[in-house]
Amino acid sequence: MDLQGHSRPADHDHDHDHDHADITKSSAPQYYSIMETAVREILIEKKMFEADEIRRQIEVLDSRTPALGAKVVVRAWVDPAFRARLLANGRTACEEFDISFYDDTQLIVLENTEKVHNLIVCTLCSCYPRPVLGLPPDWYKLKPYRARAVIEPRSVLAEFGTIIPDDVEVRVSDSTAMVRYLVLPRRPEGTEDFSEEELAAIVTRDTMIGVVPATIAAGRVKQ
Amino acid sequence: MKQEAEMKNEIASMVVTAWGEQPIFQVGDRIRIRPRSPIGHYRVPTYLRGKRGRVERVIEPTGIDNEQEGFGRNAGSKLHYYRVAVPLNEIWPDYVGSPRDGLHIEVYETWLERI
Numbered sequence: 001m002d003l004q005g006h007s008r009p010a011d012h013d014h015d016h017d018h019d020h021a022d023i024t025k026s027s028a029p030q031y032y033s034i035m036e037t038a039v040r041e042i043l044i045e046k047k048m049f050e051a052d053e054i055r056r057q058i059e060v061l062d063s064r065t066p067a068l069g070a071k072v073v074v075r076a077w078v079d080p081a082f083r084a085r086l087l088a089n090g091r092t093a094c095e096e097f098d099i100s101f102y103d104d105t106q107l108i109v110l111e112n113t114e115k116v117h118n119l120i121v122c123t124l125c126s127c128y129p130r131p132v133l134g135l136p137p138d139w140y141k142l143k144p145y146r147a148r149a150v151i152e153p154r155s156v157l158a159e160f161g162t163i164i165p166d167d168v169e170v171r172v173s174d175s176t177a178m179v180r181y182l183v184l185p186r187r188p189e190g191t192e193d194f195s196e197e198e199l200a201a202i203v204t205r206d207t208m209i210g211v212v213p214a215t216i217a218a219g220r221v222k223q
Numbered sequence: 224m225k226q227e228a229e230m231k232n233e234i235a236s237m238v239v240t241a242w243g244e245q246p247i248f249q250v251g252d253r254i255r256i257r258p259r260s261p262i263g264h265y266r267v268p269t270y271l272r273g274k275r276g277r278v279e280r281v282i283e284p285t286g287i288d289n290e291q292e293g294f295g296r297n298a299g300s301k302l303h304y305y306r307v308a309v310p311l312n313e314i315w316p317d318y319v320g321s322p323r324d325g326l327h328i329e330v331y332e333t334w335l336e337r338i
Binding site for chain 2: 009078104106108123150151153154166167168169170171172173174175176177178179
């Protein structure tokens with residue numbers, strides 16, 4: 001893979017006894033793609049950093065997935081003392097389990113309750129709790145979600161199938177500067193006998209963004 | 224040995240903190256997000272400027288100003304960020320939904336004024 005995530009022919013060395021879709025990017029590179037390449041090459045040439053450092057950072061990001069966040073959420077569900085520490089300081093609680101933050105961001109964990117439903121967004125760009133969830137989904141970065149999440153959050157949630165009763169407060173957290181947010185979904189009823197692995201299976205990425213609740217059905221779909 | 228609280232009180236009466244070390248706003252303070260329109264890199268979304276809310280949390284520790292960081296100017300300018308709560312019907316007068324629904328955001332100290 002190159003830095004834009006395109007496969008190179010050199011990575012693809014098995015025998016060809018089948019046809020498949022074009023695996024190289026056949027259209028001309030776009031404006032920002034060209035700019036990124038130019039800036040990167042200049043900075044490497046100026047010895048601001050080396051290509052290997054970029055590769056390493058991509059590995060850092062690739063190692064972060066919603067499965068990490070799910071482990072943290074499940075721990076909070078089964079360990080009340082950890083839950084308290086997680087809500088008091090999300091970053092230091094995650095660091096207890098050696099989830100490193102590799103930057104100066106803080107993490108605030110937002111607890112969903114019977115009376116409060118949390119939703120996270122970044123209206124300016126794509127701030128996201130990457131250290132614990134990895135890269136955000138595409139829709140999170142697109143303008144319709146970013147604008148509508150703060151204008152009509154209940155309608156946005158309804159489109160995800162999440163109907164919030166009128167007596168439940170909707171809290172939208174717009175992450176813009178040095179704080180990232182992670183939603184701590186409610187543990188669904190009927191999961192008292194679940195193992196931590198079974199619980200982790202129902203803590204999907206979207207439950208930690210706050211667009212859907214954690215449900216037992218979500219675990220079945222995933223399996 | 225003295226109790227920790229007693230020692231803290233004694234030290235508090237001795238130590239003068241530098242400007243910026245202590246948060247200017249406290250939890251519960253009523254604030255307005257300043258309606259400035261600076262040129263350059265900023266982190267306070269336009270839809271919130273001039274809106275009134277309250278301080279929900281003082282974010283520790285202090286941080287650098289992202290708006291300065293954007294130009295590579297970081298040194299020695301740390302202040303507090305505050306998690307601020309603004310009712311959605313304060314932002315959008317025709318907001319449909321519970322009047323308790325709110326927008327929560329971290330805002331740098333220089334963008335807040337007391338009301």
